[in-house]
Amino acid sequence: MSAIKPDFDPSLPEDFDSPYQVYADLRAHCPVAHADSWGGFWALMTYEDVKRAATDAKTFITSKQNVVPKVAFTGRRPPLHLDPPEHTPYRRALNPLLTEERIARLEPVTRKFTRELLGPMLERGHGDICLEFSSYLPVQVFGQWMNMAENRLDRLHQAGRAFNIAVQSGVDDNMKETSLALYELAREIIADRRENPRDPETDPTTALLQARHEGQPLPDELIVGTVRQVLVVGMIAPMVMVGSISVHLCRDEELQQKLRAEPGLLADAIEEFLRLYTPYRGFARTAVRDVEIQGRTIPAGEPIALVYSSANRDESVFPESDKFILNRPNISEHLAFGRGPHNCPGAALGRMQLRVAFEELLGSTRRFELNGPIKPTRFPEIGAMSVPLKFEF
């Protein structure tokens, strides 16, 4: 890594709001920033630079390092860890199972899970919306999407949570151990489906097992890697988003009441929340050659974080970018789900869960407010991971 004076220190303590100020300063004064933390990495802060790097998959590859800080290596996990064209068949297998139409079929069960999970907290009158609700809901919905047996869901929740804690604490051995537990789960699911295939149109594992690329099945270890990848990738973002949206609604009671009175506005509100509280800042690429961006040279081979959460607050694209503005004219341009070949295939699933969660939470309360300190997440996420709330009826 080149010896460069660091432009920011992502390992300093943060609160829920502080990173956004740091990122605004960087966008203004140092839009291609360098940090020494975690072995050193570059960070693209502006909308255009992040979008360009995400889209230009030939120059900016993910196969070397796909996240900052780097996660301990336990195997290649498609689709995130592969570059096109190797990446393509995995997306071709997964995408049809994640269309809006497919996801709409999961809405009734998502609502049922939402009510069941919110129930005890509402009865008590208070609770932590992340720890007691949104850390579970995505696991349950995901289990339904994957047609997972009930008895595996608890293990998935434990292992997924342990993996996230390990990633946040940055201890390699813990990351490896929890990642291997998730691999074991993935292998069991695959062994099940080999014996008892399901309909590939509704079962992601069967779809992967039956997928053909140039006439050949996908390699076994990469099918395991894909199932292992999807076991966590769709879990953390919805959890954090529910926390961040809750914080915002506690701070802006007028908006809370407006969305309660007009739940039809929620889908659009969620798009603006996704822009404002984009939960990812650490997805990474590596340039295959030296690249010059905004007058700075990033040497080939060095990790580059695409700071989606900063890009989405770029004032040149989203005026008054720190403000919640319902129905911004260009809201569909936000990068919360990434761009280019690795853009999020689970966007419809993520959106549906968030909408249902807030329809239910707002619909079953008269108001809610913060009931204790917010615990912020660290890299690679950004947002809230613990939000105590008090409910009124």
Ligand code: HEM
């Ligand atoms: C609010 C919810 C979500 C957000 C904000 C989100 C965001 C993202 C982003 C930004 C990426 C791009 C990564 C990159 O550029 O390297 C991504 C990729 C991905 N997401 Fe999501 N995601 C969400 C929910 C989900 C869900 C529910 C699933 C479940 C299937 C999912 C599955 C994936 C997968 C498999 C990838 C890797 C795609 C590839 O490499 O081709 N996501 N997500």
